[in-house]
Structure formats: structure tokens, C-alpha cells
Amino acid sequence: MKIFLDTASREVIKKWSVTGLIDGVTTNPSLLVKEDGEPKKVLTDICAMISGPVSFEVVEKDPDAVYKQAREIAACAPNVVVKIPCLQEYLPVIHRLSCEGIALNITLVFTALQALMMAKLGVAYISPFVGRWDDLGHEGVALLQELVTIKKHYGFSTQILAASLRSPLHWKQAALVGVDVVTIPPAVIEQGIKHPLTDKGVALFDADWKKAGRTQLL
Secondary structure (H helix, E strand, O other): OEEEEEOOOHHHHHHHHOOOOOOEEEOOHHHHOOOOOOHHHHHHHHHHHOOOOEEEEOOOOOHHHHHHHHHHHHOOOOOEEEEEEOOHHHHHHHHHHHHOOOOEEEEEEOOHHHHHHHHHOOOOEEEEEHHHHHHOOOOHHHHHHHHHHHHHHHOOOOEEEEEOOOOHHHHHHHHHHOOOEEEEOHHHHHHHHOOHHHHHHHHHHHHHHHHOOOOOOO
8 A cells, every 4th residue: 555645744744754654745725725835836845855646736727727737737847646626527638638648636536436437537546535425424435445346347557545534544444445545644644653552562661671770782
């Protein structure tokens, strides 16, 4: 499984990039507006920090403007992936960009048929939103399972990028069904690595070591 970091914070990306865990980064307009500096500078900075894919979303609405902006985003760095919402009016744009070899991440996917159509267009990634689907009373993990099954049936090259993962449980569920990629907020990664029994065990070992009067290991 590939792990992408879901943030536009260059400080946070720098912190996690040295761990060896992070394979890429995803951003969105909501994350981007929290950062200082021009969006293009933020994008190029992140792309220089991370060798893996960096998703950056279009904000234009008109299909022709979306196409133009997508190409401008793609030209910013070789590891940029252009995010486009899964909307009917963008189908010709998505098809055209995909045929031109531009890596696309189709975002805000909520159904298996949306995912199927995007995979048929040959996009690099589809991003099903697990947490938001849960919010509507559905099972986000069931959606992931449907997507994994469809991908296996037809051999699509499109990678399933599970998004809107709000807890370590969501992350574990995504891993168990076999998605290709997860994008994780920094707080959830921290929750995933921490465990009270680990902390308790470390404290116990440390106490026993000090109680024995030991000062050196080697």
C-alpha cells in the first residue's frame, strides 16, 4: 500500500518526508487556502520536497477553463497529478487530458459506477471519499470493496486512492480490502503509530533499567 499525506503544509510535509513512510501528497482548495504564499509557489515547493505524486486540484468551473488550468498545473513539475471532480460536464476534458498523458486524480467519487467510468477513461487515480459517504449513512468501506472488485474484474490500471479517512479504523479497513493508495491526514498517522500499551511498555522497561542501576548498554 502507498501512503500519501493529505496536507498542503510544507512544514508538516518536511516533518513526515524524513520518516520513509510518505509516497506522495494530496492537496485540495480547502487545505491550500490555509497556507501562506501563492498557490503555484506552494505547489512547486511541495513537488521539490516529495519525489512521489503531488495532487493539485483545479478551481475553474467551465470545462474549457478546466482543461486550460489542468495543463498549466501539469506543467509546474513532473510529479504533479491534476485533481478534477467527478462531474459529467468534465468527461470530455478528462478523456482529452488522459489521452494527452497527463496524470489525473478524479476526486469526490462516491459510487462504483462513477469509479468504473473514470477507470475506463484511463485516469491515474480515483479518490472515493470514505468518511463523507459514512456521513450519509452508507458504509464507506463497502464502497472501497466494490471498487477493488471491479478493478480485479476488468484489469484497470487506475489506482484506487482512498480519501476522507478520518480515523485509524478507516485506514485499517482500506488496507484490508486492498486499495492501492490511502491519503491520510497527519493527525491520523500519529494516531495510528501511537498506542498506550507501547508507551506503558517503554516506561516499564526504562524503570526496570534504572532500578537495576544500569547506565550503559554496550
